């Protein structure tokens with residue numbers, strides 16, 4: 225068996241040291257060693273555009289830049305220069321700054337098309353705030369969440385339903401209930417079972433599965449009929465499917481929307497936007513009944529706000545979303561060519577929109593299989609494509625990255641075909657990747 229410590233000597237040493245200091249060895253569970261094949265780089269050193277390097281000096285094409293936060297590419301100069309100018313002028317102050325006003329006005333008018341905004345640092349915080357606000361606004365208790373969407377928040381209301389449920393009170397779990405995407409009757413049943421007690425419905429407008437005709441409109445209607453707040457989580461989808469969020473692609477407007485990940489090209493920024501009559505409950509100047517909407521020390525931090533404005537300007541100037549769809553399609557076509565070359569259509573199935581897509585891997589008996597998924601990752605990585613299940617093109621990706629990735633696909637498909645015949649254990653080195661939150 226190949227030994228990762230021979231392939232990645234410095235990375236393996238450093239990964240052990242990380243485990244010693246940081247529980248799990250990383251600050252996001254999706255970066256842990258159990259999320260990657262054994263034969264993967266363990267620790268990265270830096271990035272540039274659509275490439276990253278590991279500490280052992282290997283270069284990889286990066287198709288999921290910073291878990292899709294780095295929406296223009298690593299070290300993107302027009303953004304970096306604007307941020308650098310701001311760094312020299314200071315980034316945290318005792319009073320609100322003019323930049324907070326400019327960022328709020330710009331984000332609301334150009335991206336969110338909403339009335340009010342609160343900025344924060346991560347997606348979980350703004351989803352939590354949206355939940356609290358919905359309960360305060362409606363006076364109801366239950367939160368209906370879409371069970372196919374993998375992550376909304378690290379807080380108890382959500383994480384209590386995952387495999388990480390230790391340390392969470394039953395009381396905090398019991399007001400979160402599930403419905404299924406593209407199954408309006410499952411949501412309708414919740415409204416019938418908990419009449420007058422559902423405060424909010426939260427879902428991503430889209431993920432890899434396309435919304436069926438009328439589904440999002442029907443969700444909107446049920447929320448209106450039963451007096452629940454509709455929250456669209458656009459933490460992932462924002463700035464990917466459409467400049468104004470995936471919801472505008474489908475013509476359905478939420479009451480509250482949450483944003484994060486790619487809105488500031490990797491700088492830590494998230495946002496809760498929404499209708500004034502709901503958002504104003506968080507007004508601590510004009511409201512007597514207080515709702516703790518969001519108050520964070522770093523919420524108005526200027527470098528990230530400037531980064532957001534520079535990022536969105538680049539998206540508009542370069543028509544980045546149009547470019548990303550085209551690049552994603554060219555990449556998908558290249559993969560499909562290789563899949564067909566090896567006769568693997570029944571085993572490797574691309575899913576999702578061209579701007580953000582994934583692959584389902586099946587074994588020889590036609591079942592979805594994490595071992596085969598891990599094998600495909602392993603083979604792409606050994607051909608210097610850092611793949612963790614999702615392809616997210618940016619304007620830093622182009623023809624050369626597609627050409628190199630197609631070569632890697634060719635190799636991965638060749639090995640996959642052999643593994644289907646001879647058994648995946650012959651080819652997979654070490655463990656299969658784990659599902660992050662779902663019970664195994």
Ligand SMILES: Cc1ncc(COP(=O)(O)O)c(C=O)c1O
Nearest residue numbers: 346347348375376457459460484
């Ligand atoms: C759809 C969605 N919403 C919210 C979050 C939480 O964001 P964060 O990790 O920034 O707290 C995530 C994280 O992956 C996510 O995928």
